[in-house]
Amino acid sequence: MTAPDGVRRLLAEGRPLYSFEVFPPRTPQAERTLWRTLRDIENLRPGFVSVTYGAGGSSRDRTTDLAERIAQDTTLSVVAHLTAVGHSVTELRRIVGRYAAAGVRDLLVLRGDPPDDPRGPWTPHPQGLRHASELVRLVRRAGDFGIGVAAFPERHPRSRNWSEDIAHFVAKTRAGADFAITQMFFRADDYFRLRDRLDAAGCTVPVIPEIMPATRFRQIARFAELSGATVPADLAHRLEHARDDAEGHRIGVDHATDLARRLLDNGAPGLHFITLNHTAAALDIYRALGLPEPRRVPAAVGEGARHGVA
Numbered sequence: 001m002t003a004p005d006g007v008r009r010l011l012a013e014g015r016p017l018y019s020f021e022v023f024p025p026r027t028p029q030a031e032r033t034l035w036r037t038l039r040d041i042e043n044l045r046p047g048f049v050s051v052t053y054g055a056g057g058s059s060r061d062r063t064t065d066l067a068e069r070i071a072q073d074t075t076l077s078v079v080a081h082l083t084a085v086g087h088s089v090t091e092l093r094r095i096v097g098r099y100a101a102a103g104v105r106d107l108l109v110l111r112g113d114p115p116d117d118p119r120g121p122w123t124p125h126p127q128g129l130r131h132a133s134e135l136v137r138l139v140r141r142a143g144d145f146g147i148g149v150a151a152f153p154e155r156h157p158r159s160r161n162w163s164e165d166i167a168h169f170v171a172k173t174r175a176g177a178d179f180a181i182t183q184m185f186f187r188a189d190d191y192f193r194l195r196d197r198l199d200a201a202g203c204t205v206p207v208i209p210e211i212m213p214a215t216r217f218r219q220i221a222r223f224a225e226l227s228g229a230t231v232p233a234d235l236a237h238r239l240e241h242a243r244d245d246a247e248g249h250r251i252g253v254d255h256a257t258d259l260a261r262r263l264l265d266n267g268a269p270g271l272h273f274i275t276l277n278h279t280a281a282a283l284d285i286y287r288a289l290g291l292p293e294p295r296r297v298p299a300a301v302g303e304g305a306r307h308g309v310a
């Protein structure tokens with residue numbers, strides 16, 4: 001049996017793991033921005049970059065294309081998100097096979113939400129899967145992937161109570177998940193309470209907290225509504241009354257830096273930064289935490305340079 005690779009190996013090393021989330025761009029201009037962002041990220045030598053999976057149609061091909069390109073053309077390790085939404089089991093197996101062929105070693109395995117109304121009723125594909133745990137099982141059988149799943153510091157918005165939420169999370173780890181990444185949250189205590197609940201359930205899977213820099217009031221209010229995250233009233237108030245974008249940026253970076261510091265000081269296994277394909281806020285938090293400064297990578301990212309993944 002070979003030693004675990006990818007995210008599993010990095011987590012087993014026991015050092016904090018820093019990683020970044022990007023999404024597939026829709027326009028040539030957005031694609032240029034993304035590749036500049038990926039160059040910045042690559043210079044940090046992070047643990048991995050994750051690529052979100054769209055709600056349907058062509059955005060999904062953009063995810064697989066982008067994950068493949070990052071895996072093949074950069075030094076970055078990539079974690080590709082995958083959801084069960086709108087896919088038959090046969091399609092899911094094909095996508096997983098495509099990732100394996102492209103050298104993607106880690107998947108973030110999710111159920112997903114209804115495409116038209118993320119808070120609406122969830123209807124599985126008739127030949128598909130109902131819960132993320134079933135997709136974890138499918139991926140586990142399909143190959144030697146590192147498997148991540150979602151965790152919810154304020155519990156999943158659809159879970160009726162904590163015991164149900166924790167039981168379903170534990171089912172994902174029993175099905176084969178190796179690590180988890182949380183939903184965005186803004187209060188460290190929510191993360192600590194989740195960890196206590198998982199400890200009490202005997203669940204030891206590393207849970208990487210997701211850091212969303214809250215720099216713009218409208219945007220964060222919308223994200224909070226969609227994700228079920230609570231934005232603390234004082235943070236919301238300060239953002240709403242920020243004089244300009246620069247002040248909003250400072251407020252968001254300061255809040256996220258304090259949150260990240262508390263999490264790391266209290267044993268979080270790493271930080272997963274949402275970038276929205278721009279690095280400014282994530283890099284400012286990264287620097288404020290005193291994490292290693294960017295190093296220039298000699299070969300150009302996204303220009304066809306092929307490196308082995310370290």
Ligand code: FAD
Pocket residue numbers: 051052053054055081082083108109110111112113130131132133149150151156157158159160164165168169172181182183184210
């Ligand atoms: P599940 O684990 O299946 O849970 C969903 C709900 O069903 C929960 O309430 C759970 O308690 C309940 N449940 C689970 N199992 C059972 C069972 N056996 N019986 C009854 N109830 C059950 N969405 C995207 O579309 N694309 C992305 O790229 C994406 N990336 C994400 C990244 C992160 C880090 C996170 C936290 C979320 C992401 N999401 C993404 C959103 C995610 O798809 C939604 O939050 C979705 O509602 C839940 O997915 P899940 O994998 O947690 O589902």
